[in-house]
Amino acid sequence: MLCGVLFRTLIREGRLTVIDAGGKRHVFGEDRSPAVTMRLHDRWIEKQLFLNPNLHIGEGYMDGRLTVEDGDLYDLLDLILRNVGWGYGHGLGEVLAVFRRAARRLMQLNTLNRSVRNSAHHYDLSHTLYDLFLDRDRQYTCAYFATPEDGLDIAQERKKRHIAAKLLLEPGQRVLEIGSGWGGLAIYLAQETGVEVTGVTLSEEHHRIATGRAEALGLGDRVRFVLKDYREVEGRFDRIVSIGMFEAVGVAYFRRFFEKIRDLLSDDGVALLHSVGRLDGPGATNPWLRKYIFPGGYAPALSEVIPHAERAGLCITDIEILRLHYAETLRLWRGRFMANRDEVKALFDERFCRMWEFYLAGSEVSFRHGGLMVFQLQLAAKLGTVPLTRDYITDWERAHEAVPTPAYPR
DSSP states (O other): OOTTHHHHHHHOOSSSEEOOTSEEEEEEEOOOSSSEEEOOSSSHHHHHHHHHHHHHHHHHHHTSSSSEEESHHHHHHHHHHHHHHTTTTHHHHHHHHHHHHHHHHHHHOOOOHHHHHHHHHTSSSSSHHHHTTTTTTTOOSOOOSSSOOOOHHHHHHHHHHHHHHTOOOOOOEEEEEOTTTTSSHHHHHHHOOOOOOEEEOOOOHHHHHHHHHHHHHHHHHTEEEOOOOOGGOOOOOOEEEEOOOOGGGOOGHHHHHHHHHHHHHHEEEEEEEEEEEEESOSSSHHHHHHTOOOOTOOBBBBHHHHHHHHHOOOOOEEEEEOOOOHHHHHHHHHHHHHHTTTHHHHHHHHHHHHHHHHHHHHHHHHHHHSSSEEEEEEEETTSSSSSSSTTTHHHHHTTTEEEEEEEOOO
């Protein structure tokens, strides 16, 4: 079994049992927990796992050619990522990673038309799908936990409040949200602080639902959503916020993104960028994730983001690293998804369910063991725009212990 070379080198903590296509059992690692058994159903998947495990373990699971017998998919991925850590597992994986890094500008060639297609690939699937695992406000980004025991609705409310606190909002200010999703943050900011918000999105489904929700709440005069790329926005704004959109920008466009922020931001303006990032330095997107979930996507290291903000003439006034918050968010999303799996299957099919199981479980273990995190980068046009200390963030949050944002109509 060729992939046995990989597992023999890889598994040092816990035990992995692999049943090959001929029914023979191969045991790797120590005889103690965590222990997982994986069955491979044909000879080709055995070879594929050796050649490119980052792609083919997901494809094998989606197609039913790789199944988990002792434990579940999460247990398998958790065991593997515990052992891989921030690396690539074996020498060939390192070689493939070099090529992926070299080719990433081509893979992230996110022109206007391509960005629209990439957005539709993921976000225009079905609003019902997202209702089945997201919180009541349909926040599809990292929540903010005071403790791991926080429920999903509470943690997402904390996230919105934490962001609002960093924006130093005042009634009547003009706010631009780049990547406005289903409108929850824009509505929260308008209701809680009296600002006027323009949200831009490339997703027709996002635009339709967010616009309808703002109008239903009587906020049509203060919250509006437009189908537009950030590169097409004009005007000046007192505040700019972007949550979970920067991962779709692409490394070749980082400079242009921050120059656009600078051009749109008023002289006393503040911007906040919230993005998935990497702790292990510049890299490349996992090939399975790029192919099936987020085409054109990339989670950057801060070391490749900050220089572009600096060169654009923006002052970096605060950086916060959210280490395990997304792991906890994904844990709750995965639990809800699995509880509603039959409904997802009725919407799509078994292969889709397996694909999203792999996406949610793989993402969670990547935040726990694989070197992913979330960063919040606060930017200002002038150095003295924000207070001298960070006390204002906590003070604002305490003063705005929130009534939950109204849920989307189901």
